[in-house]
Amino acid sequence: MSRYFYDLHLHSCLSPCADDDMTPANIAGMASLKGLQLLALTDHNSCGNCETFLQTCRAYGIVGLPGMELTTAEEIHMVCLFPSLETALKFDKTISENRLLTANRPEIFGNQLYVDAEDNVTGEEPHLLHTACRFSLSEAYGLVLSMGGAAYPAHIDREANGIINVLGTFPPEPDFKAVEFNDSANVDSYTADYGLADRLVLCSSDAHHLWDIQEAGPSLELDDEPYSSDRVRQALIDLINKGLK
Numbered sequence: 406m407s408r409y410f411y412d413l414h415l416h417s418c419l420s421p422c423a424d425d426d427m428t429p430a431n432i433a434g435m436a437s438l439k440g441l442q443l444l445a446l447t448d449h450n451s452c453g454n455c456e457t458f459l460q461t462c463r464a465y466g467i468v469g470l471p472g473m474e475l476t477t478a479e480e481i482h483m484v485c486l487f488p489s490l491e492t493a494l495k496f497d498k499t500i501s502e503n504r505l506l507t508a509n510r511p512e513i514f515g516n517q518l519y520v521d522a523e524d525n526v527t528g529e530e531p532h533l534l535h536t537a538c539r540f541s542l543s544e545a546y547g548l549v550l551s552m553g554g555a556a557y558p559a560h561i562d563r564e565a566n567g568i569i570n571v572l573g574t575f576p577p578e579p580d581f582k583a584v585e586f587n588d589s590a591n592v593d594s595y596t597a598d599y600g601l602a603d604r605l606v607l608c609s610s611d612a613h614h615l616w617d618i619q620e621a622g623p624s625l626e627l628d629d630e631p632y633s634s635d636r637v638r639q640a641l642i643d644l645i646n647k648g649l650k
């Protein structure tokens with residue numbers, strides 16, 4: 406077992422609302438300076454910069470996970486993490502086929518940039534990325550699990566697109582085994598108020614700017630022996646799917 410300082414909710418320059426200098430290389434470099442060892446890239450409804458992200462994490466000795474922050478049909482944000490790029494891209498394809506495609510207007514919503522590991526812009530995503538997909542929360546959760554990934558509701562302590570604010574409570578179904586908080590100061594009161602005691606609590610930054618990537622604070626113990634980065638990724642997925650029970 407080893408302890409990993411993590412940040413599992415990060416937006417690259419592909420998310421319209423993130424800074425253009427949130428390139429995968431800059432994210433991995435900043436996270437390395439902050440002493441983080443486990444990162445996930447979770448752009449809105451896309452895994453399009455994940456391949457570059459995994460490359461740049463490797464270059465800094467960080468374990469990277471491909472992920473996505475999905476907007477469900479209810480407009481709830483759910484973090485989806487995958488054990489491999491192949492699974493992430495398969496999920497990405499399914500989402501892109503089940504989402505309303507409207508043109509992005511960069512001057513209003515921001516740029517949606519694909520970049521390589523040297524920060525060169527290799528393309529622009531033409532369709533606005535943060536619109537809702539056709540899948541309900543339950544359908545989307547089931548889909549992620551069926552593909553070997555893990556998922557949990559994002560920033561449950563925030564009003565915008567947080568599960569509790571959208572639904573008025575924390576629903577018994579789907580049976581999420583993990584939840585994400587944006588502010589760790591809210592964990593105790595929410596856990597008591599919404600009966601979340603058996604859930605794994607994750608605190609991540611939801612960084613849209615380089616300076617928002619979190620400091621080495623929240624951490625997870627993961628079984629990584631014999632060590633391989635694949636094993637770390639799978640251990641994290643398994644832990645999120647199991648919760649604390």
Ligand SMILES: [Zn+2]
Pocket residue numbers: 474482559560566
């Ligand atoms: Zn969000």
Ligand SMILES: [Zn+2]
Pocket residue numbers: 414416474611
């Ligand atoms: Zn986010």
